[in-house]
Amino acid sequence: MRLSAELHCHIEGAADPQLVNEQARKYGADASRYIRDGSFVWHDFTSFLEAYDFAADLFRSEDDYARLTEHYLTSLARDGAIYSEIFISPDHARKAGLSPQAYTDALGEGIMRARDKTGIEGRMIVVGIRHFGVEAVEAAARFAARRENPLVTGFGMSGEERHGDLEDYVRAFEIAREAGLGITVHAGELAGWKSVAAALDHLRPSRIGHGVRAIENPDLVRRIAEQGVVLECCPGSNIALEVFPRFADHPFPKLLAAGCKVTLNSDDPPYFWTSLRKEYDIAAEHFGMDEKALAKVTRTAIEAAFVDRKTKAALFARLDRKSR
Numbered sequence: 411m412r413l414s415a416e417l418h419c420h421i422e423g424a425a426d427p428q429l430v431n432e433q434a435r436k437y438g439a440d441a442s443r444y445i446r447d448g449s450f451v452w453h454d455f456t457s458f459l460e461a462y463d464f465a466a467d468l469f470r471s472e473d474d475y476a477r478l479t480e481h482y483l484t485s486l487a488r489d490g491a492i493y494s495e496i497f498i499s500p501d502h503a504r505k506a507g508l509s510p511q512a513y514t515d516a517l518g519e520g521i522m523r524a525r526d527k528t529g530i531e532g533r534m535i536v537v538g539i540r541h542f543g544v545e546a547v548e549a550a551a552r553f554a555a556r557r558e559n560p561l562v563t564g565f566g567m568s569g570e571e572r573h574g575d576l577e578d579y580v581r582a583f584e585i586a587r588e589a590g591l592g593i594t595v596h597a598g599e600l601a602g603w604k605s606v607a608a609a610l611d612h613l614r615p616s617r618i619g620h621g622v623r624a625i626e627n628p629d630l631v632r633r634i635a636e637q638g639v640v641l642e643c644c645p646g647s648n649i650a651l652e653v654f655p656r657f658a659d660h661p662f663p664k665l666l667a668a669g670c671k672v673t674l675n676s677d678d679p680p681y682f683w684t685s686l687r688k689e690y691d692i693a694a695e696h697f698g699m700d701e702k703a704l705a706k707v708t709r710t711a712i713e714a715a716f717v718d719r720k721t722k723a724a725l726f727a728r729l730d731r732k733s734r
């Protein structure tokens with residue numbers, strides 16, 4: 411089996427339509443506006459976020475979140491994943507009626523259960539939601555910085571990239587950095603190369619969520635390669651959201667050829683009709699990558715992981731055993 415690792419998946423966005431329908435029944439909600447014929451319904455980024463927020467609101471108890479995480483990571487491991495970082499959103503939990511601490515501990519419990527069953531290692535990246543505003547993102551950073559759950563190892567920001575000015579979010583990222591958390595930020599997905607440059611200038615992340623629209627500026631691509639910034643690429647998501655028209659137009663192969671560190675990720679898998687395994691298959695089919703090149707992508711992900719050195723060494727040992 412091909413081994414893989416994932417750095418970019420929003421846990422609320424990993425709940426498949428069947429599970430969301432079960433949650434809707436449990437809480438007496440009507441999901442028919444957002445799920446039809448067993449598939450999520452949306453037509454652009456704004457309506458995607460609406461469907462996402464609706465589904466997230468149906469995860470309300472500690473048990474809901476623990477089961478979601480256990481279920482997602484167990485299926486990921488069955489597809490060959492040995493490591494996964496999930497984006498977690500205390501704001502979504504609070505809206506659903508759960509405290510950030512209870513939410514994080516429940517997700518941590520799900521991670522541990524999946525590890526006990528399959529051996530997959532998991533960590534959490536707290537994200538602030540950009541369009542919820544600067545105050546909310548700073549509050550998420552302060553929560554992450556307390557590091558009350560040891561599996562929280564990173565901080566990031568997702569949401570509507572076209573909202574607000576990145577410079578206004580500097581404080582949030584400084585709070586997280588001072589706490590020793592790994593830093594990543596969504597940029598260069600819905601907005602162009604300038605958004606990626608601004609993220610590097612102001613937030614100094616070691617990784618960028620997406621970042622693919624850096625391709626619009628060759629100097630920026632060179633900068634990313636030279637600085638060793640890791641791109642969390644999500645090709646299936648990009649095609650579904652029409653960031654690029656076809657896989658043949660996706661810049662992944664060009665970024666790789668330019669020396670950028672690239673990884674493969676599923677983002678919000680059922681919304682974009684994908685999975686981590688499908689992303690690797692897409693790279694094989696559309697980007698001409700052989701198994702050796704895909705194994706290198708997995709190594710890049712482990713190298714860039716927000717995880718302690720000992721765990722990282724154990725993950726590399728698993729990859730080495732496989733390649734012998």
Ligand SMILES: Nc1ncnc2[nH]cnc12
Nearest residue numbers: 420423568569596677678
């Ligand atoms: N693809 C995406 N971009 C920005 N924010 C998100 N939140 C969940 N999925 C996202």
Ligand SMILES: [Zn+2]
Nearest residue numbers: 568596619677
């Ligand atoms: Zn994302």
